[in-house]
Amino acid sequence: MKIAIVHEWFVTYVGSEKVVEQIITQYPDADIFSLIDFLPAKDRNFLIGRNIKTSFIQHLPFARTHYRQYLPIMPLTIEQFDLSEYDLIISSNHAVAKGVLTGPHQLHISYVHSPMRYAWDMQHQYLRESRLDKGIMTWPTRWLLHQLRLWDYRTANGVDHFIANSKFIANRIWKVYRREAKVIYPPVQVTEYNFQEKKDSYYLAASRMVPYKKMDLIVESFNHMPDEHLIVIGEGPDIDKVKKKAKRNIEILGYQPNDVLKNYMQNAKAFVFAALEDFGIMPLEAQACGTPVIAYGQGGALETIHGLDHSEPTGVLFNMQSIEAITHAILVFEENQAHITPRNCRLNAERFSTERFCSEFTRFVENSWQQFYKDNIMV
DSSP, rough: OEEEEEEEESSSSHHHHHHHHHHHHOTOOOOOEEEEEOOOGGOOOOTTTEEEOOOOOGTTTTHHHHHGGGGGGGHHHHHOOOOOOOOOEEEEESSSGOOOOOOOOOOEEEEOOOSOGGTTTTHHHHHOOOOOSSSSSHHHHHHHHHHHHHHHHHGGGSSSSHHHHHHHHHHHHHHHHHHOOOOOOBOOOOGGGGOOOOOOOEEEEEEEEEEEEEGGHHHHHHTTTTTOOOOOOSSSTTHHEEEEEEEHHEEEEEEEOHHHHHHHHOOOOOOEEEOOSSSSSSHHHHHHHTOOEEEETTTTTTHHHOOOOOOSOOOEEEEESSHHHHHHHHHHHHHGGGSSSSHHHHHHHHBBHHHHHHHHHHHHHHHHHHHHHIIIIOO
């Protein structure tokens, strides 16, 4: 069986790349396809020396730093990969990867991190945050997103089986494509995070500095709590805005190496997370350290964090992305901290281990292939 793995782009080593990493470990002989590959040398170990087959976007001007500007041609580009010689295609999709062309004697399994958020239910938020809800570019952008929706829906027919990274995304897949999806949670490398019971007195927020992560909202919330110490780690286009808002009780450290981040995570009183995430690996990495999480109680957080209504809570969930909700959640956490034990946090994170992911994923692929082979090859 000849296997191809398709991923949209390799530019950073974060959540979706960590999923691809484990898929590669299970299928080390697979060929890997991606629109672009600008992954830094320090992050390439998981590719185990494999060369990635890229598209013509790799060679276009400014592709390294502004590859997202080529979104209008990505649907056309992903269709140019010739996968006709492969028996099994595994796509890792959050934009266009599932749109590769496959034939009736090929099995296509798509692991979906999310359907295109910005083209579907989050279109209006995307337009506002990009300042494209008004002005001369708003209608060309809206037309582009409309065309992307049509293409995205059509290409769902080329997928034999969908895997969703959470129940939240499985519901989104059903809403958008009217297709059932098997839920297999992403892998969390729990053993790489040292469990620590004794905690320091600071709160930690860490993420990419992009609008939907709401890092500025967390900072503004702690501005209203001058007696609480917040440490912020991360980089991105919003970092200057976040720095300008921070008062004296808040430290903005910017980018930090993974070992430094882990150390802060292990010692933090709690990890604060305000994004609406499809799954959200970082809150689980914090729990792997024995660190409670204070998070926005929507999306994947409802599946990865046990709130105070659980018999073994691992954090506090707040129901609105607002300063008032976050400050209230901090107060609730302070009052209930004794009920949220580091041990329960660690045990909860272990439910999402790498070993569990690999076992569930390979079992699903093997069962799907056996059924596909029986129905389509042995005829």
